[in-house]
Amino acid sequence: MADEFEAPGLPGLIQRLRESLPAHCILTRQEDTKPYECDGLSLYRELPPVVVLPETEAHVIAVMQACCAFGVPIVARGAGTGLSGGATPHRQGVLLGLAKFNRIKSIDPDAATAVVEPGVRNLAISEAVAPYGMYYAPDPSSQIACSIGGNVAENSGGVHCLKYGLTIHNILRVRVVTIDGDVIELGSDAPDSPGLDLLSVFIGSEGMLGVVTEITVKLIPKPICAQVVMASFDSVETAGQAVANIIAAGIIPAGLEMMDQRAIQMVEPFSKAGYDTGAHAILLCESDGTQEEVEEEIGRMRAVFEQAGATRLQVSSSEEERLRFWAGRKNAFPAAGRVSPDYYCMDxxxxxxxxxxxxxxxxxxxxTYGLRCANVFHAGDGNLHPLILFDANDPGEVERAENFGAAILELCVEVGGTVTGEHGVGLEKINQMCVQFSREELDAFSAVKRAFDPYGLLNPEKLIPTLARCAEYGKMHVHGGNLRFPELPRF
Amino acid sequence: MADEFEAPGLPGLIQRLRESLPAHCILTRQEDTKPYECDGLSLYRELPPVVVLPETEAHVIAVMQACCAFGVPIVARGAGTGLSGGATPHRQGVLLGLAKFNRIKSIDPDAATAVVEPGVRNLAISEAVAPYGMYYAPDPSSQIACSIGGNVAENSGGVHCLKYGLTIHNILRVRVVTIDGDVIELGSDAPDSPGLDLLSVFIGSEGMLGVVTEITVKLIPKPICAQVVMASFDSVETAGQAVANIIAAGIIPAGLEMMDQRAIQMVEPFSKAGYDTGAHAILLCESDGTQEEVEEEIGRMRAVFEQAGATRLQVSSSEEERLRFWAGRKNAFPAAGRVSPDYYCMDxxxxxxxxxxxxxxxxxxxxTYGLRCANVFHAGDGNLHPLILFDANDPGEVERAENFGAAILELCVEVGGTVTGEHGVGLEKINQMCVQFSREELDAFSAVKRAFDPYGLLNPEKLIPTLARCAEYGKMHVHGGNLRFPELPRF
Structure with missing residues (x-):
């Protein structure tokens, strides 16, 4: 992995950049570049030789053209909250930080759209359009910090995505600078755009196809009212069956989340959400709409849960209580950090x-693995986030945590699921892509990647494993059909 | 256009096909191939030198490999109901008819999915899953005849797409034979699939990227109840404003269709739907859900229409009446055929x-053009279907119809829309793609096309105009910024 790229062009590139961009946009001293050495997957770190912080689209074009001319890799970065290493720097490449692209350019309440730059924070969009009674629906847990550009790169999800869709369903158009420095627009303000749907292939492409400079997002009206049903169950199976029954009853909740007993007991002392700590699993099921719609839907949700064997049911009686119910779920990750020295979040x-x-x-x-695992997840979507608790100072625990994680992902693939729901592949799950996809399918990914980036300069070594890598992974690490995580023991 | 392809390999190819497939799967006599000479855009006709009707995926693989080996183009065809010439045969290529892929392979009511072959009719899916209380949502007007494979190729829409999405939102996975004869699966049963979203780029790719042999569709529960509000307005502007107000009020109707006076007066004598023939425009606005939800939503729809100045309001009081209200809208095309020798449907x-x-x-x-135009359209989506009425035996009318159509599409692009909503580009709108997209954007389309089909054998000359074609079109036909339809005068 370390020797595929040689970038002898780096000194020339930096010289060229200094000629094209203001000096304060280019960072090369270690004290300045250090903050960019990792994203939210902090177990992978790489000090970038140069960080560029462009302020205009013309700057981005200049960077792309320079990288192209000198054959230097380029890694784009939003807020750096990603969990799969999608923004881990390349050791011989440019780290392109888009934090200065932070303007909300226009809001069109009639069309229910807003045009924003990629560095705008997810939550800042909803705040800006709140005076029009609207919001931007996808809400990753990191929404207070993560940027919309990063959301586009990772096709981010969130609690509301069951009803309102993933990022891909809430973006109408992106403006992209290609590796050649061309500017293209993908998508349109219309419901469908003629030609190939390159907008969809771009969303979730993890910085492999181009750099976004402008995004048109869909807005939706803020619901008049919202309530949550909190239901307790005496086993995870009955709770799981209740989730299936909700969907089978034709109900599409605004959110449908599950926590198991370990998660409840971990979260409750920290967040005081009022959870039933005796339950083996709880479900949080939200309805939104008009007063009448919510009342009617909450009634149907209750009926399904009762029939599925809920041991306790509670409906939020005020907005304050509704937010308190959610506070526990939304603080599950910090709560894990409080009860365990380390945790490993699967997806x-x-x-x-x-x-x-x-x-x-x-x-x-x-x-089997002698470790605790707390389960919080987007039950309605079937998207699990098991949090494996361990102590990184104990090498035995590290190895068991890895094997535990691998076993979970194996099981996901075995029952017809996937190795990542919303956190992306990045560096973290690159080997698992060899298991999820056939050689011909990986070939198709690579061919489309080359269509956008024939030189392989955009975020190399992420998302799509090379065939050599898969061969090596298969030879070295697949024993008896089991997945292993050879790259992870860098905790 | 006629000289780009030379297929000297055709005799060799047919020989090879006869060795690989049963004789009855290969048609070469003109009386057998004649029915395949056009699709729903009958003004383009081309007799295919050979029609192949594969019965198994192995047959499709054999055809693809043979076409590859002999450099012969290949055009896939579903039910042939497409309106933009996407299945118009290639004069020197194979026409691959998928009618025999007509099995519903499995239905999973718990997961709310079905696995079907591409030749299955759209409506047949809903019929097959009706015993489980479910249906397949996208409903093109041609749903009784069109195939799900064709829907995938064109990303078809329909009345219900405002609420339930286009084809792209209702397909989970496709199994594809590539031009090299490889089999790949795009998408997954999970809400998101790792890697690049090649499923989305495939849907709507008009047979340019591969041939589908199996499709996993999403099913949704049949609503317990549905009602339609029919609202009359004294001008198209007030009706248009009422549509905007419905959406701004946060209502997402199950269908929201508009007809103008010309369409109403054309349709009513034919379908006896009970339309207000004195209105300048009527809206049909459907609500579906539980009894309570529908009642509440119909109330809100009525309030919006009243405030927008509706001159008459009527709510369907029975399922029979609801279907009658829709019957007029759904029969607009045949009604146009009844009042005019010819009509030209824009999109x-x-x-x-x-x-x-x-x-x-x-x-x-x-x-200006001295021709009548009836407007029926998916108002909620902003997708117009103006029907220009003319007489093809009058060359003056043909020319005026073309210019009228061009002027409408010009206006669509001018106000920020597109030249096609759901009927596809095919051959019909290939020149307009030169106007809709920049050279760099067309380059991106071509690059992705080549990623799947480096030899350019899959449905050549459709969807993506070559740069030479755009240059020629620009040189010959763009005068003073106006679009013209140089290829259409074959009525």
């Missing part, structure tokens, strides 16, 4: 009907 | 807020 998806089976299997794995 | 899209302005402009164009 597998499974068909909803296997929820109960997979949760039971994870419970059994806790015994 | 532009515009931002919803310009509905009134564009409709008023079309009314004025009727005078």
């Amino acid at each position: 597998g998806t499974i068909p909803r009907r296997h929820l109960g089976r997979v949760l039971r299997a994870i419970e059994e794995m806790e015994v | 532009g899209t515009i931002p919803r807020r310009h509905l009134g302005r564009v409709l008023r402009a079309i009314e004025e164009m009727e005078v």
Whole structure:
């Protein structure tokens, strides 16, 4: 992995950049570049030789053309909150920080759209359009910090995505600088755009196809009212079945989240959300709309949960209580950090009907691997976030945590799911892509990547494993059909 | 256009096909190939030298490999109901008819999915899953005849797409044979799939990237109840404003269609739907859900229409009446065929807020071009289907119809819309793509096309204009910024 790239052009590139951009946009001293050495996946670190912070699209074009001319890799970065290493710098490349692209350029309440720059924070969009009674729906847990450009790169999800869709369903158009320095627009303000749907292939492409300089987002009206049902269950299977029953009843909740007992007991002392700490699993199920719609839907949700064997039911009676119910779920990650020196967050998806089976299997794995695992997840989407608790100072625990994580992902693939729901592949899951996809499918990814980036300069070594890498991974690490994480023991 | 392809390999190819496929799968006599000479855009006709009707995926692989080996173009065809010439045969290529891929392979009511072959009719899916209380949402007017494979190729829409999405939002996975004869699967049963989103780029790619042999569709629960509000307005602008107000009120109707006076008066004698023939425009606005939801939403729809100045309001009081209200809208095309020797159906899209302005402009164009135009369209999506009525036996009318159509599409692009909403580009709108997109954007389309089909054998000359074609079109036909339709005068 370390020797594929040689960038002898780096000194020439930096010289060229200094000629094209203001001096304060170019950082090369270690004290300045250090903050960019990792994203949210901090176990991968790489000090970038140069960080560029462009202020205009013309700057981005100049950087791309210079990188092209000198054959130097380029890694774009938003807020750096990504969890899969998508913005981990390249050791011989440019780290392109888009933090200065932070303007909301226009808001069109009639068309229910806004045009924003990629460095705008996710939550800042909803704040800016709140006076029009609107908001931007996808809400990753990191929404207070993460940027919309990063959301586009990772096709981010969130609690509201069950009803309102992922990032891909909430973006109408992006303006992109290609590796050649051309500017193209993908998508349109219309419901469908003629030609190939390159907008969709761009969203979630993890910085492999181009750099976004402008994004048109869809806005939706803020619901008049919202309420949450909190339901307790005496096993993860019955809770899992209740989720399936909700969907089968034709209800599409505004959010449908599950926490198992370990997660409840971890979260409650920290967030005081009022969770039933005796329950083996709780579901949080939100309805939004008009007063009448919510009342009617909450009634149907209650009926489904009762029939599924809920041991306790509670409906939020005020906006304050609704936010308190959610506060526990949204603070699960910090709560994990409080009860364990380290945790490893997985991001597998499974068909909803296997929820109960997979949760039971994870419970059994806790015994096998001698580690605790707290489960919080987007139940409605079948998107699991098991948090494996361990101590990185104990090498034995590190190895068991890796094996535990691998076993969970194996099971996800086995039951027809995938190795990542919303956190992306990045560096972290590059080997698992060899297992998820056939050689011909990886060939198709590579061919489309080359269509946008024939020189392979955009975020190299991420997302799409080379065939050589898969061969090596298969030879070295797949024993008896089991996945292993050879790159992870850098905790 | 006629000389780009030379297929000297055709005799060798046919020989090879006869060795690989059963004799009855290969048609070469003119009486057998004649039915395949055009699709729904019958003004383009081309007799295919050979029609192949594969029965298995192995047959499709054999055809692809043979075409590759002999350098012969290949055009896939579903039910042939497409309106833009996407399945017009290539004069020196194979026409690959997928009618025999007509099995519904499995239905999974728990996961709300079905696995079907591409030749299955759109409506047949809903019929097959009806016993489970479910249906497949996208409903093109041709749904009784069109195939799901064709829907995938064109990213088809329909009345229900405002609420339930286009084809792209209702397909989870496709199995594809590539031009090299490889089999790949795009998408997954999970809400998101790792890697590049090649499923989305494939949907709507008009047979340019590969041939589908299996499709996993999403099913949704049949609503317990549905009602339609029919609202009359005294001008197209007020009706257009009412549409904008519905969306601004946060209502997402199950369908929101508009007809102008010409369309109403054309349709009513034919379909006896009970339309207000004195109105200048009517809206059909559907609500579906539970009894309570529908009641509440219909109330809100009525309030919006009243405030927008509706001159008459009527709510369907029975399922029979609801279907009758829709019958007029759904029979608009045959009704046009009844009142005019010929009609030319346009398919532009515009931002919803310009509905009134564009409709008023079309009314004025009727005078300018001396032709009648009936407007029926998916108002909620901003997708217009103006039907220009003319007599093909009168060369003057043909020319005026073309110019009228061009002027409408010009206006669509001018107000920020597109030249096609759901009927595809095919051959019909290939020149307009030169106007809609920049050279760099067309380059991106071509590069992705080559990623899947480096030899350019899949449905050549459709969807993506060559740069030479755009240059020629620009040189010959763009005068003073106006679009013209140089290829159309073959009526």
